[in-house]
Amino acid sequence: MPATGDTFCGEAGTGPLRSNDFAMDSVAPTDRAVLEALARKDDDMFAWIVTTHEQWARTLALRILGDLEEAEDAVQDAFLQLWQTGVATKWKGSFRTLIATLVTRRSLDRARKRRIRSLFSPRPAAAHDEPPVVVRIDNDQRRGMLRDGIMKLPERQRAALLLFHYEDMTLKDGAEAMNLSPKAFESLLIRARKALKTIVGDKR
Amino acid sequence: MKPNDSFDQELRDALESLPEAPRNEAFAPDVVDLVEEKPVSHDPLRLPPLRIAGLTALGFTGGLLVAGAVFSQPVNASKPAAQTTVAGADLLAMDSIEIAWLAFPNPSTRER
DSSP states (O other), X not given: OOOOSSBOOSOSOOSOSSTXXXXXXXXXXXXXXXXXXXXXXXXXXXXXXXXXXXXXXXXXXXHHHSOHHHHHHHHHXXXXXXXXXXXXXXXXXXXHHHHHHHHHHHHHHHHHHHHHHHHTSOOOOOGGGSOOOOOOOOHHHHHHHHHHHHHHSOHHHHHHHXXXXXXXXXXXXXXXXXXXXXXXXXXXXXXXXXXXXXXXXOOO | OOOOHHHHHHHHHHXXXXXXXXXXTTHHXXXXXXXXXXXXXXXXXXXXXXXXXXXXHHHHHHHHHXXXXXXXXXXXTTSOGGGOSSTTGGGGGSOHHHHHHHHSOOHHHHTO
């Protein structure tokens, strides 16, 4: 699970990208130092950020979109936005939350475009429309069903679950990441959880 | 959110077990190269084709609206010609009968 807090919380360096890359000290730079470096367009720091964060960012996008190629495009867009716009200078939260926010927004943009494209190439009804089959299942099966169920949720509901339950964002941060009000974000979460409980036959 | 610890834990486990993105050693260098090759640019020629088409359509529609607003001014003889925005647009201030009279003057009134 990712840590959150004041300090920079990505994985420790995954190896230098180039010889003149940002020098990784034993102590990782603080979020403030990273944001300030981005504000003054420090390209060595940017290279370090991309190298350090791309793996989990691509995983987050992949889990939202369910498609690796689209996920990588979304993450690339997010990093370019981080560099080209002044978004880092205005950011008050943790740096990881900023990247998760940009990745989530770009992923949902792509999901929206994909939905529009799919209007012109109709597919068979999604499996989650089928009534759930309630059977006695063990924990592994239950986890597998939950996992399948998560991947069958609409992208927005899946993104809300990932931000809240996996990235450990607060309702406020999650809502901001998805451009929603906290109430709407909470409602999205409740709908997602309800759908998943139905899938695993949970009466709680 | 109502607390539901056991379901929360199951959900968290399921989310953690979702597939991870495979390693892609070329990804980070590609993104960094992209930034170095493509500085921020506001060159309109770099706009994507859809955006150019949209802006063109917007400009065309705006032009039509302006043209419509100018040329659909009600022809009103009482309106001072000075209020019209088109130079030499005195004709606009005349009604169609006056214009027809100019073009085909009535012989009975010509001598007056």
